[in-house]
Amino acid sequence: QQQVKQSPQSLIVQKGGISIINCAYENTAFDYFPWYQQFPGKGPALLIAIRPDVSEKKEGRFTISFNKSAKQFSLHIMDSQPGDSATYFCAASPFFGGGTRLMVKP
Amino acid sequence: DARVTQTPRHKVTEMGQEVTMRCQPILGHNTVFWYRQTMMQGLELLAYFRNRAPLDDSGMPKDRFSAEMPDATLATLKIQPSEPRDSAVYFCASGLVPGGTEAFFGQGTRLTVV
Numbered sequence: 001q002q003q004v005k006q007s008p009q010s011l012i013v014q015k016g017g018i019s020i021i022n023c024a025y026e027n028t029a030f031d032y033f034p035w036y037q038q039f040p041g042k043g044p045a046l047l048i049a050i051r052p053d054v055s056e057k058k059e060g061r062f063t064i065s066f067n068k069s070a071k072q073f074s075l076h077i078m079d080s081q082p083g084d085s086a087t088y089f090c091a092a093s094p095f096f097g098g099g100t101r102l103m104v105k106p
Numbered sequence: 107d108a109r110v111t112q113t114p115r116h117k118v119t120e121m122g123q124e125v126t127m128r129c130q131p132i133l134g135h136n137t138v139f140w141y142r143q144t145m146m147q148g149l150e151l152l153a154y155f156r157n158r159a160p161l162d163d164s165g166m167p168k169d170r171f172s173a174e175m176p177d178a179t180l181a182t183l184k185i186q187p188s189e190p191r192d193s194a195v196y197f198c199a200s201g202l203v204p205g206g207t208e209a210f211f212g213q214g215t216r217l218t219v220v
Contacts, residue, residue, distance in 0.1 A: 006148075034208060043110075043197055043211030044149070089149060094139055094209065098148035 003027065006090050006097025013104050019077040021100045023090035026071065030092035035064065035075050038087045038099075047088070048075070080104045108132045110212035112198050118218045124186040127215045129198030130179055138181045139199040139209055140166075140173055149197070155181065156203065188219045 006023045013019045023033075031052060036044035050057045050064045050073065057064045061080075066073040077084055082104045090097040111130040119125055131138050139154040153163035158175040166173065170192075172184045185192055195216050199209035 036211075041213075043199070043213055045211065046208050049208065094151055094154055096141070096149035096151070 002098075003095035004090060004092050004097040006100060008100060009098065010101045011103070013080045013102065015080065015082060015104055015106050017080050017104075019075075019080045019084070019102055019104070021075045021088055021090065021102075022072065023074065023092075023097050024070075024072045025092040025095075027092065028071070030095075032093040033064070033066065033073050034091050034093060035062075036089040036091065036096075038089065044089055077102075082106050108210075110198055110200050110210055112196075112212035112215050114215060115213060116216045116218075118220065119188055121189055121219055122187040123219075124184065125188045125192075125217060125219075127183045127196050127198075127217070129181040129183075129200075129212060131181060131198070131200030132210055133179070135200035135202050135210075137201045137203045137209075138175060139197075139201070140181070140183050141197040141199065143195045143197060143214070152183070152196075185217075188217075190219045193217055193219050 004025050034049035035047045037047045038044040048059050048062045050066050052068050055066050061078045063076040085104050088100045113128045137156045140152040142150045142152055152166040153173040154161050155175050175181045195214040197211050197214045199211045201209045
């Protein structure tokens with residue numbers, strides 16, 4: 001059973017645009033929701049994380065929006081840059097979503 | 107520079123052989139995770155330990171996979187016998203719970219079973 005569902009699987013955004021990735025979970029016992037960024041040949045690295053008592057968290061160009069009642073959360077990347085091109089994973093720790101491959105076109 | 111160390115980085119083996127992957131978690135971390143990454147399945151949680159005790163290994167095929175922590179500085183994942191469908195990148199991650207729940211990932215072991 002997939003604990004965390006992530007969409008879309010792939011995303012192409014123009015430089016300067018907004019990238020949006022969505023995730024949903026079922027188990028209300030989860031209490032930590034990180035987002036990881038992974039570059040080819042590397043392990044995932046923490047990007048930003050949120051706990052369910054907060055509805056939004058912003059760090060630089062990255063924002064997590066969290067809807068506890070809907071059991072959904074999303075990552076917004078503002079002013080997307082080619083260097084943001086990577087695979088992004090949401091998680092309801094310790095379970096990961098299926099990943100989103102983001103490509104930012106110059 | 108604290109980091110999770112995995113060995114080997116690459117492993118090619120023949121079907122039926124035993125494979126052992128090793129992980130050295132970050133010193134002081136009490137939680138260790140094993141994940142498998144494939145194109146089709148994303149990052150699957152295979153097992154995780156807290157204070158060396160297995161907490162959940164429900165994601166792991168029990169007939170051929172085993173995970174252990176002989177001591178606080180070493181975690182192992184064994185596959186016996188290996189099969190071509192086991193080909194994947196296996197990641198180890200460690201974290202500190204409570205006090206933080208971020209998982210720090212190693213570089214992974216790329217396993218190819220031929």
